[in-house]
Amino acid sequence: GAVVSQHPSRVICKSGTSVKIECRSLDFQATTMFWYRQFPKQSLMLMATSNEGSKATYEQGVEKDKFLINHASLTLSTLTVTSAHPEDSSFYICSARVRGGTNEKLFFGSGTQLSVL
Amino acid sequence: GENVEQHPSTLSVQEGDSAVIKCTYSDSASNYFPWYKQELGKRPQLIIDIRSNVGEKKDQRIAVTLNKTAKHFSLHITETQPEDSAVYFCAASSNFGNEKLTFGTGTRLTIIP
Numbered sequence: 001g002a003v004v005s006q007h008p009s010r011v012i013c014k015s016g017t018s019v020k021i022e023c024r025s026l027d028f029q030a031t032t033m034f035w036y037r038q039f040p041k042q043s044l045m046l047m048a049t050s051n052e053g054s055k056a057t058y059e060q061g062v063e064k065d066k067f068l069i070n071h072a073s074l075t076l077s078t079l080t081v082t083s084a085h086p087e088d089s090s091f092y093i094c095s096a097r098v099r100g101g102t103n104e105k106l107f108f109g110s111g112t113q114l115s116v117l
Numbered sequence: 118g119e120n121v122e123q124h125p126s127t128l129s130v131q132e133g134d135s136a137v138i139k140c141t142y143s144d145s146a147s148n149y150f151p152w153y154k155q156e157l158g159k160r161p162q163l164i165i166d167i168r169s170n171v172g173e174k175k176d177q178r179i180a181v182t183l184n185k186t187a188k189h190f191s192l193h194i195t196e197t198q199p200e201d202s203a204v205y206f207c208a209a210s211s212n213f214g215n216e217k218l219t220f221g222t223g224t225r226l227t228i229i230p
Contacts, residue, residue, distance in 0.1 A: 105151070
């Protein structure tokens, strides 16, 4: 299947700092990427849909000024958590959509565990 | 929007027995239903999916059934093995997966040796 690379895998930062997470599609072009947030023992909650070359579409309740998404190329989307606070600590995971002939539609990155002290 | 409910939240099964996880969805426009397996700290992995034009799909020990009328679908794992222990998520999407996925709340499956 398609490969989605996500970095870093783990981040520990101080409160008030900003953290950038990268999501790359390695062997295909991803016109659409999704960013999810997952709290311990809970489901994946969609935060935003990122389309290459256009503004991201945020889900209800997600602050677009806090979670900045940039999808400047067909292989890279970034999520920046600005002025992070302890309540932002979570597992963030991206996914990229593959269109066309394959049955499998969505490929996930390996996730980023963010801990804000 | 779509709402997906999943039951049970936890499930313990003796090795070799079968496990069944059930999901219901609310949006009649949904027509693509994948199941993901997620091990601790790892990415979700697609294990099987089904489209609304079929009622059942099987892949070795794993099968999924879909009842469009009742808006529910189920995952069946037979002859369970310890490596089946993980969290399983169902999901639903419209446009045969070309729209965003809405995930269920997850089921933590534990296989007892």
